Amino acid sequence: QQQVKQSPQSLIVQKGGISIINCAYENTAFDYFPWYQQFPGKGPALLIAIRPDVSEKKEGRFTISFNKSAKQFSLHIMDSQPGDSATYFCAAIGTGNQFYFGTGTSLTVIP
């Protein structure tokens, strides 16, 4: 079964707007939650990551919000730009060696 559930599947945002992508998980053993950005023809690239001991992490225009009790985390992209148009994957890993990825969100930022 899908270890990490991601929504929405696709997202269209105007330039300058806020893009929000949500993920949920069930396995409480997960202790590292990265987000990856993938452009067509390229492999995923690490964007930002969080551990469950903090509720929020911000790097530039990208922010992760983490709700441990609800087992949910989200990516916020502030002041979205056309260059942010890509597919975004959330992921989680715990005590094992597998990163579990969400199904991806295709983001389109309209100029």
Next chain:
Amino acid sequence: DTGVSQDPRHKITKRGQNVTFRCDPISEHNRLYWYRQTLGQGPEFLTYFQNEAQLEKSRLLSDRFSAERPKGSFSTLEIQRTEQGDSAMYLCASSYGTANSPLHFGNGTRLTVT
């Protein structure tokens, strides 16, 4: 740091043929992973090496799949008797340190089985 390199970038093969992909990880990285990605899906774990030891394999990795990492450097993934369902992007990733260290992905090998 030249990044993770994968070869070839694209491979078209007929059903029943064998194919082999190569991955060169970032040089100091001790952990190497193979993932498979199909259209509209996230990467799915196939197998993991720590140095030269293959420590974990997914049940997705049937008997037709084999991976090696001789000397703990580059890795190869071989698929024997390919099937149309094997068509996918095969991604290699490497990391250094613990299990939850960031993964650095290559740009993948896109396999098409006709």
